[in-house]
Amino acid sequence: MLLGSGELGKEFTIAAQRLGNQVIAVDRYPNAPAMQVADESEVISMLSEEDLERVVSKHQPDYIIPEIEAIRTEKLAEFEQRGITVIPTAKATHYTMNRDRIRELAHSGLGVRTAKYAYATTLAEMQATAQEIGFPNVVKPVMSSSGKGQSVVANAAEVETAWNYAIDGSRGDSQKVIIEEFINFEIEITLLTIKQWNSPTIFCPPIGHRQERGDYQESWQPAEITPAQLSDAQAIATKVTNALGGAGIFGVEFFITADEVIFSELSPRPHDTGMVTLISQNLNEFELHLRAVLGLAIPNIIQYAPAASAVILASEQSDSIYFTGVDKALNTPDVDVRLFGKPDSRPYRRMGVTLAKAETTELARAKAVAAASQITIVDR
Known part of the structure; x- marks a missing residue:
């Protein structure tokens, strides 16, 4: 059962179904992206203990996988006590759904450098x-x-x-x-950290990203950081995720300065900047999350080539949309497009991403941004 059914949940649902799993997609509005590909769906307020109790009792899921923050996390601990596996754990979800708790754990509890x-x-x-x-x-x-x-x-x-x-x-x-x-950083990175039930923690190559209005606009892999910086980031990510427990993929964000690797935030699930792995790796972040959750082997993670993603943003409010320019975007070799299927748009809402591979990350970024600029969201 997915609690939250956006674009990340949609890709996870596809990965889960390919390995024979049944998925119930839950969100606060109908026809959310993951609902369009899930086996069943429910529309509820995930801040309502009564609504959560009703859908969990109805479907009896083996796993509950939160995808968003607006969840009554206290209820998850109750489900966990009944024998339902909450990913990564009810405790981890409770910590990470609130920036104050995860910051206190990292800084005060673990002695990790933060802003x-x-x-x-x-x-x-x-x-x-x-x-x-x-x-x-x-x-x-x-x-x-x-x-x-x-x-x-x-x-x-x-x-x-x-x-x-x-x-x-x-x-x-x-x-x-x-x-x-305010940290005067050289680069922000996401380190996709895969915590496994009975195997060592492993990592994807680091992902660089650029934000506007606090939301990611581009991501690219690999991020150009030094081996020492990568080692420091991996050590911090391991320390924090070990404290949270459970299994699954964590998107651990860092500020990289000339002198320090500084912990920023953590998401206990696939990360939006990690959508670049849909084109860059043999196993994307959603497949890695699924394998870790189910205790399946992850023999290796191979990056095919430098790669990038760029967001496709809405500019207007509309409840009836279509896209133009997808054909133009796909004319470029090694470019792909993911349209999320969100039922309506609003200014700056993320409606899709373009993905690109190239000989260098700079070229991949340029290709992804150019492809995204060719796609227009039109009000019917």
Whole structure:
């Protein structure tokens, strides 16, 4: 049972069905991407304990796999006690669905280097805290996904706008934000970390990514970091995921500076920047997640070539859309397109990605961005 049925859940569903699994896709709205390919679907509020109880009792899943943050995570522990496997674990899901808990675990519990940070639950608290952290700083809701509600605050005059944006972008019933020091990084990376039940933790080649408005716009693999930086990132990722337990793929994000590898965030599931693996690897991140969850062997991970992804964004609100330019995008060799099948659009909503391979990551990025620019979302 998938709790959350977006584009990541859709690709995971396809991978699961190819190995004979039955998938129930659950989300808060009908016809979500994963529902279009799943065996069964349910539309509920995942913040409702009663709704969660009803669909779990109805379907009796062997595995519950959360895909989004807006879930009543306390209920997952109850399901786990009944013998249902929660991925990666109910504890891990509870920690990682909230930025404050995972940050405290990494920084205070494990001694991992993170950005300097503090919290606020009111505008007045945020104004005072932002002054203590210093400007510029980064403000995020403690509970959100895909960068929603995140902004960089340059000075005190921008604090109120950032507070309102963070609260609007918060998922669930949280009214809490985290204020972080701004890290002058050379590159941001995602290290896809595969934690297995009875085998060592393994990694995909590091993925670089570029964000706007707190949401990823491009990703590329491999990211150009030094062997020492990669070793440090792998050690930190292993330390944090070991503390969380369970099995599955984790998207562990880092800031890489000239002198440090700094832990940023962690998602206990396939990562949006990892969609590049749909073209770059012999086993994509969704297949790796499935194998780790089911305890199946992962003999090797092979990267075929430098590769990149670029997002296809909506610019308007519409509940009836179609795409033009897909044929043009696919005219370029080693380019592919994934349209997610979301039933409606809104400004900056991610509606698909283009994927590209090339001789270098720079060429792959250019091909992916060019392909994405050829695709237009049209209101019927």
